[in-house]
Amino acid sequence: MLEHVNLSLVNWARAQFALTAMYHWLFVPLTLGLxxxxxFFETIYVKTGKEEWKALTRFWMKLFGINFAIGVATGxxxxxxxxxxxxxxxxxxxxxxxxPLAIEGIVAFFLEATFFAVxxxxxxxxxxxxxxxxxxxxxxxxxxxxxxxxVANGWMQYPTGMVFNPDTARFEMHNFFDVILSPYAISxxxxxxxxxxxxxxxxxxxxxxxxxARRRHVLMARRSIAVASVFGxxxxxxxxxxxxEAAFMDGKHQPMKLAAMEGLWDGANNAPVVAxxxxxxxxxxxxxxxxxxxxLKIPGLLSILANRQPGxxxxxxxxxxxxxxxxxxxxxxxxxxxxxxxxxxxxxxKNAKKAGDIQKASAALDExxxxxxxxxxxxxxxxxxxxxxxxxxxxxxxxxxxVGTGMILIFLLYLFTTARGTVEQATWLYxxxxxxxxxxxxxxxxxxxxxxxxxxxxxxxxxxxxSIARTDIAPDNVKLTFFMFLATFTLLLIxxxxxxxxxxxIGPEEVK
Numbered sequence: 001m002l003e004h005v006n007l008s009l010v011n012w013a014r015a016q017f018a019l020t021a022m023y024h025w026l027f028v029p030l031t032l033g034l035x036x037x038x039x040f041f042e043t044i045y046v047k048t049g050k051e052e053w054k055a056l057t058r059f060w061m062k063l064f065g066i067n068f069a070i071g072v073a074t075g076x077x078x079x080x081x082x083x084x085x086x087x088x089x090x091x092x093x094x095x096x097x098x099x100p101l102a103i104e105g106i107v108a109f110f111l112e113a114t115f116f117a118v119x120x121x122x123x124x125x126x127x128x129x130x131x132x133x134x135x136x137x138x139x140x141x142x143x144x145x146x147x148x149x150x151v152a153n154g155w156m157q158y159p160t161g162m163v164f165n166p167d168t169a170r171f172e173m174h175n176f177f178d179v180i181l182s183p184y185a186i187s188x189x190x191x192x193x194x195x196x197x198x199x200x201x202x203x204x205x206x207x208x209x210x211x212x213a214r215r216r217h218v219l220m221a222r223r224s225i226a227v228a229s230v231f232g233x234x235x236x237x238x239x240x241x242x243x244x245e246a247a248f249m250d251g252k253h254q255p256m257k258l259a260a261m262e263g264l265w266d267g268a269n270n271a272p273v274v275a276x277x278x279x280x281x282x283x284x285x286x287x288x289x290x291x292x293x294x295x296l297k298i299p300g301l302l303s304i305l306a307n308r309q310p311g312x313x314x315x316x317x318x319x320x321x322x323x324x325x326x327x328x329x330x331x332x333x334x335x336x337x338x339x340x341x342x343x344x345x346x347x348x349x350k351n352a353k354k355a356g357d358i359q360k361a362s363a364a365l366d367e368x369x370x371x372x373x374x375x376x377x378x379x380x381x382x383x384x385x386x387x388x389x390x391x392x393x394x395x396x397x398x399x400x401x402x403v404g405t406g407m408i409l410i411f412l413l414y415l416f417t418t419a420r421g422t423v424e425q426a427t428w429l430y431x432x433x434x435x436x437x438x439x440x441x442x443x444x445x446x447x448x449x450x451x452x453x454x455x456x457x458x459x460x461x462x463x464x465x466x467s468i469a470r471t472d473i474a475p476d477n478v479k480l481t482f483f484m485f486l487a488t489f490t491l492l493l494i495x496x497x498x499x500x501x502x503x504x505x506i507g508p509e510e511v512k
């Protein structure tokens with residue numbers, strides 16, 4: 001069923017989307033967290049009336065504005081790519097996927113934009129309370145934008161609230177609330193936003209540490225660190241909890257992803273978590289190679305994380321590829337066969353209906369409904385195609401977890417030294433604050449690698465492979481735009497960094 005698929009086109013389209021998404025995520029998390037930090041700072045200013053807090057707020061607000069303006073460009077391009085490179089996907093699921101994106105544009109983005117001008121240009125033109133209200137509305141609007149986008153992504157990970165129309169070969173919205181209240185949507189939103197809050201807090205801490213190291217704007221830096229360390233600590237703790245929930249959701253609905261995250265090839269009771277490991281890149285489904293060159297494991301922990309039940313069975317990659325009759329697991333091998341039956345019966349239904357043979361059409365439709373849940377598997381060539389890149393998924397996941405754990409310690413250290421009044425003397429801590437800001441960016445990108453690479457080969461989990469979701473265009477067109485976007489995004493990133501550094505060098509306004 002894949003004879004006419006140009007894999008070069010598919011791979012270039014995937015590369016372009018990954019490029020755009022990863023550049024976009026350089027700007028988004030800083031937007032999500034800085035908006036709330038600005039709202040916190042301004043709330044303190046309004047409550048205390050101290051001009052130092054106003055100057056502090058305006059400084060961080062400028063940095064937020066620079067980041068926000070450049071981040072919008074990559075987000076718009078990302079949405080257009082669904083139509084240019086993934087036309088089959090847009091055709092098959094546009095009724096569902098388009099709804100949250102439309103709401104994001106109509107409600108969240110306009111809410112954000114309405115108050116954006118007041119927040120930046122309304123100082124001394126509107127009342128303090130209304131300006132503060134506008135700042136909070138921008139913070140809420142920014143995160144509502146993320147909500148609707150992550151609802152759309154959550155649906156791709158766990159399709160629900162829809163029905164398949166055999167006459168049009170399209171998925172159609174059946175229950176809007178099932179889509180927006182999907183456990184995957186909620187999990188994606190809470191995990192992505194808390195990661196943005198933690199990263200933004202590290203940004204404030206890193207810049208403030210730079211000021212303290214140079215004995216500049218000391219009062220502003222101390223106050224910024226005090227607020228950011230509290231916000232960052234709470235966010236990083238929530239980040240761990242939401243990450244645990246995300247892993248639990250993967251165990252229920254994307255067990256292949258979870259197996260790849262932990263390099264688990266053979267299912268086991270009391271399954272371990274790999275704390276450290278070097279993956280054996282030669283390992284393939286069904287062979288006798290060892291999964292790891294080296295590994296340090298914590299016995300039984302994966303069973304608890306995946307099932308909330310000590311000693312329980314966690315399926316491995318081989319179980320999910322070849323099946324495990326004893327455990328009642330249907331493997332990709334069997335699913336592919338059922339998927340091909342579904343595709344065959346759907347074609348028979350269309351032909352019979354076109355010919356006016358109602359009885360034959362009804363029988364073919366009954367046959368299709370029997371196997372429709374496996375329809376997407378019929379487009380895979382071999383059972384092994386259902387396995388994502390294990391090494392990339394494993395290392396990305398473990399780097400994300402390691403950095404997330406380290407962030408908690410960094411926030412605790414900054415909070416402790418701030419509470420004791422010794423943060424100005426703790427110069428040994430500043431390099432770690434700056435380092436973890438960059439590590440947090442790497443961990444955020446790694447999280448998206450886990451989410452998207454870990455569910456390959458699917459554009460829609462279990463229903464539509466990436467190879468079928470593409471647009472039928474010449475690969476050279478996608479190559480050209482790939483390098484155009486690479487150059488444009490890189491220039492935008494360089495521009496942002498230069499403007500940010502210049503503004504940081506200037507620093508906040510001095511209070512007279």
